[in-house]
Amino acid sequence: MLNFDNRFIRELPGDSISTNETRQVTRACWSSVTPTRVAAPNMLAYSREMAATLGLDDAAMQSNEMVNALSGNELLSGMQPYATCYGGHQFGHWAGQLGDGRAIYLGEVVNAAGERWEMQLKGAGPTPYSRRADGRAVLRSSIREFLCSEAMHHLGIPTTRALSLVATGEKVVRDMFYNGNPMPEQGAIVCRVAPSFTRFGHVEILAARGESDLLLKFIDFTIDRDFPHLKSNPQKYSVWFAEICERTAHMIVGWMQVGYVHGVMNTDNMSILGLTIDYGPYGWVDNFDPGWTPNTTDANGKRYAFGRQPEIARWNLERLADALAELGSVFADDAALRAGLERYDEIYNNEFNRVFAQKFGFRKLKRELQNDDGELINGIFALMQNAEVDMTDFFRQLSEIQISNPSPDVLRSAFYVEEKWRQYRPEFAAWLTRYAARVSADAQPDAIRVEAMRQVNPRYVLRNYLAQQAIDLAGQGDMSMIHELLDVMRNPYSTQTGRDAFAAKRPDWARHKAGCSMLSCSS
Numbered sequence: 001m002l003n004f005d006n007r008f009i010r011e012l013p014g015d016s017i018s019t020n021e022t023r024q025v026t027r028a029c030w031s032s033v034t035p036t037r038v039a040a041p042n043m044l045a046y047s048r049e050m051a052a053t054l055g056l057d058d059a060a061m062q063s064n065e066m067v068n069a070l071s072g073n074e075l076l077s078g079m080q081p082y083a084t085c086y087g088g089h090q091f092g093h094w095a096g097q098l099g100d101g102r103a104i105y106l107g108e109v110v111n112a113a114g115e116r117w118e119m120q121l122k123g124a125g126p127t128p129y130s131r132r133a134d135g136r137a138v139l140r141s142s143i144r145e146f147l148c149s150e151a152m153h154h155l156g157i158p159t160t161r162a163l164s165l166v167a168t169g170e171k172v173v174r175d176m177f178y179n180g181n182p183m184p185e186q187g188a189i190v191c192r193v194a195p196s197f198t199r200f201g202h203v204e205i206l207a208a209r210g211e212s213d214l215l216l217k218f219i220d221f222t223i224d225r226d227f228p229h230l231k232s233n234p235q236k237y238s239v240w241f242a243e244i245c246e247r248t249a250h251m252i253v254g255w256m257q258v259g260y261v262h263g264v265m266n267t268d269n270m271s272i273l274g275l276t277i278d279y280g281p282y283g284w285v286d287n288f289d290p291g292w293t294p295n296t297t298d299a300n301g302k303r304y305a306f307g308r309q310p311e312i313a314r315w316n317l318e319r320l321a322d323a324l325a326e327l328g329s330v331f332a333d334d335a336a337l338r339a340g341l342e343r344y345d346e347i348y349n350n351e352f353n354r355v356f357a358q359k360f361g362f363r364k365l366k367r368e369l370q371n372d373d374g375e376l377i378n379g380i381f382a383l384m385q386n387a388e389v390d391m392t393d394f395f396r397q398l399s400e401i402q403i404s405n406p407s408p409d410v411l412r413s414a415f416y417v418e419e420k421w422r423q424y425r426p427e428f429a430a431w432l433t434r435y436a437a438r439v440s441a442d443a444q445p446d447a448i449r450v451e452a453m454r455q456v457n458p459r460y461v462l463r464n465y466l467a468q469q470a471i472d473l474a475g476q477g478d479m480s481m482i483h484e485l486l487d488v489m490r491n492p493y494s495t496q497t498g499r500d501a502f503a504a505k506r507p508d509w510a511r512h513k514a515g516c517s518m519l520s521c522s523s
């Protein structure tokens with residue numbers, strides 16, 4: 001059914017110990033490990049797009065054989081399960097070995113188009129990297145990862161994918177608020193899929209341990225398998241690092257474009273391919289606020305707040321550069337690494353300007369004495385923040401503004417607080433006058449401008465409260481909202497008839513509700 005070619009474990013050295021106890025794994029990149037069986041696997045949902053990419057139709061996805069494989073109860077022919085070793089900087093500090101503590105790779109599928117896709121079960125039981133935890137995942141977090149992976153994909157933002165969501169029929173105990181109240185919750189397993197799950201932390205751990213030979217081998221392997229177009233480039237190492245920087249910049253611009261906050265941008269959660277990875281306490285900005293983070297664990301430091309993501313991504317790339325600098329033979333001086341980091345700045349700025357020009361409906365951003373778009377944009381960002389305006393709804397409504405006669409009334413729906421609407425209406429009116437003049441200066445037909453704006457301003461995002469409603473229903477055995485959200489998020493940039501409710505901004509009840517505005521890492 002699936003064609004496996006498991007290069008990672010074939011070409012990189014594995015752990016010499018084959019038992020499954022928690023340990024430090026040195027001089028190796030992976031350990032063999034078998035998923036732990038579950039009591040009663042039940043396929044709750046799957047992504048038909050991802051299944052089709054792997055060559056699996058509905059019948060294949062619903063077969064007993066597949067449900068057993070995607071719950072870790074059975075291996076399909078060609079699957080060779082393993083967990084990999086990585087480290088990482090967490091909240092700004094080196095944390096040593098982390099590794100796949102609750103993710104187990106099943107192998108690498110090569111599909112009919114010749115594409116390579118790694119498959120992983122998240123929540124399939126302990127591995128040598130599980131430390132003191134159980135290797136399991138709860139249903140609520142698994143629903144969030146499943147839905148958001150596919151939503152991000154359809155929004156056009158680089159991401160790992162989700163193939164399936166399977167309930168295990170077993171309970172998992174979690175202290176959801178870290179307040180000393182552990183509770184049994186339903187367990188689940190997501191099968192996630194990506195061309196590569198390699199993280200910055202895979203490189204960092206080898207550098208930190210001074211395992212230079214293995215570090216070079218790992219990088220050669222990564223370039224060969226994941227960046228094949230660089231294989232025969234004489235400058236391949238520096239071009240490779242620059243490409244990681246570029247890809248990361250594109251991903252972060254995507255996050256800023258749609259108001260996505262990752263929540264835990266530790267270097268072990270940064271993908272070498274610039275894919276959004278590890279959906280934990282992530283969230284979507286409702287009222288525009290660069291200081292907002294959904295992660296209660298980060299509530300004081302706000303290190304991973306919305307507006308800091310570009311800066312943190314660069315910090316993470318610097319840590320990757322530090323690790324690469326350990327390879328004196330390859331990166332003899334740090335000029336190449338510095339050039340890569342500068343590439344991040346350049347691509348981030350260019351892409352941010354391009355995407356935000358489109359969000360505002362400008363042909364491109366201008367910097368002129370009479371017409372400084374930076375000032376215009378920062379002006380509205382400040383207003384949106386002070387007036388508590390919904391980011392998604394604001395940008396969608398902005399394309400409805402009548403340029404010949406701009407009225408802020410079109411933006412009314414984006415306000416959360418009636419009082420703020422009354423207070424700030426005149427300032428929005430004044431801003432819109434300048435905005436309309438700026439748009440007119442582009443002399444672009446309205447229809448073309450509006451269409452361009454709609455292509456980057458989603459009508460639907462996976463708002464925190466929507467995901468939470470799907471989770472609450474699933475807890476009662478009703479999976480319908482998971483399916484409906486999966487379907488709504490297939491076309492996030494189109495207005496879908498009968499689905500206005502999914503575009504509604506956060507209701508009042510969700511403002512301070514757990515899961516809707518506050519999430520912990522407990523999952």
Ligand code: AMP
Nearest residue numbers: 098099100101102130133134135136278
């Ligand atoms: P995260 O915060 O999800 O990126 O995880 C950080 C580290 O903790 C990684 O090494 C994970 O594999 C590990 N981890 C997180 N949750 C669990 C769990 N329930 N069981 C075992 N390891 C876990």
Ligand code: MG
Nearest residue numbers: 268269277278
């Ligand atoms: Mg992680």
